[in-house]
Amino acid sequence: MSDLLETESNTFAANLTDLVQGCVVDAPRFAVVNASNDKQRRIGPEPFEPGDGSGAGFGFVSLVRKCDEAEQPRLMLKIEFRVSLDSQAEHLAVQQSTFGLWVRPDPQRGPRPVFRIEYDREATSKPLAHIHLHAESVELGWIYGTAGLPLPRMQEIHFPVGGRRFRPTVEEFLGFLNREKLFTDWRPGWNAILNSSLDAWNKRQAQATVRNNPEAAIEQLERMGYQVVAA
Structure with missing residues (x-):
């Protein structure tokens, strides 16, 4: 199990490296490090700073814009994963x-989040996949206020997005940044790399969906004229 976890984790990290380096100038490579659970691994951009937990973590992916003149990057991405083998190993x-x-x-202060897209496979009190928006909303304040409820900070609200199989991807996130013109100074040819990576993700998710729902998959294939015979 350990060998397969290492192999699959390193492949995942290499794929992330190819994607992000293919889209962002001077992007770091993604590394695999041990998690507190020995059956899991953490994956994120180098450098990783080990420590006692208070300051340990991965670095950011800097987004260098042509309009920025500061020596320190003004925009950056956080991309981190915690992975394990599935229940069938x-x-x-x-x-x-x-x-x-x-x-x-x-530049004298640390980075602040604008929005975060998060996923927690074992979540029970929040949607598995959700977005945190670091913003304010007068309208949302009115909704809570007229109900006599205290207004939570926007970033404390878990907006659901897609669930386990159809949650947002890193590829869709990068495409969103470009489409909304939050960042547009990509490497030449980045869009083809992004689409290729997204196609591979969709294929993996389709295969996982079939593994978990074989009867539904067989039913649909037979509806399309295929004959499915067990090996």
Whole structure:
């Protein structure tokens, strides 16, 4: 099991490296490190700073814009995964993930999140896949206020997005940044790399969906004219 976990984790990290380096100038490579649970691994961009837990973690992916003149990056991405083998110990499964956009308007202060897309496979009190928005909403304040409820901070609300199989991907996240013109200074040819990676993700998710729902898959194939025979 350990050897397969290492192999699959390193393959996942290599795929992330190819994707992000193919889209972002001077992007770091993604590394695999041990998690507190020996059946899991953590994956994120180098450098990883080990420590006692208070300051340990992966670095950011810097987004260098042509309009920025500061020596320190003003925009950056956080992309991290925690993975393990699935219940059959045959395929890699994402246990937790987070990716989002961070901003550093003041070089004397640390980066602050703009929004975060998170996934927690074992979540029970929140949607498995959800978004945190670091913003304010007058309308949301009115909804809570007229109900006599205290207004939570926007970033404390878990907005559901897609569930286990159809949650947002890193590829869709990068495409969103471009489409909304939050960042547009990509490497040449980045879009083809992104689409190829997204196609591979969709194929893996389709295969996982079939593994978990073989009867539904057979029913649909037979409806399309195929004959399915067990080996």
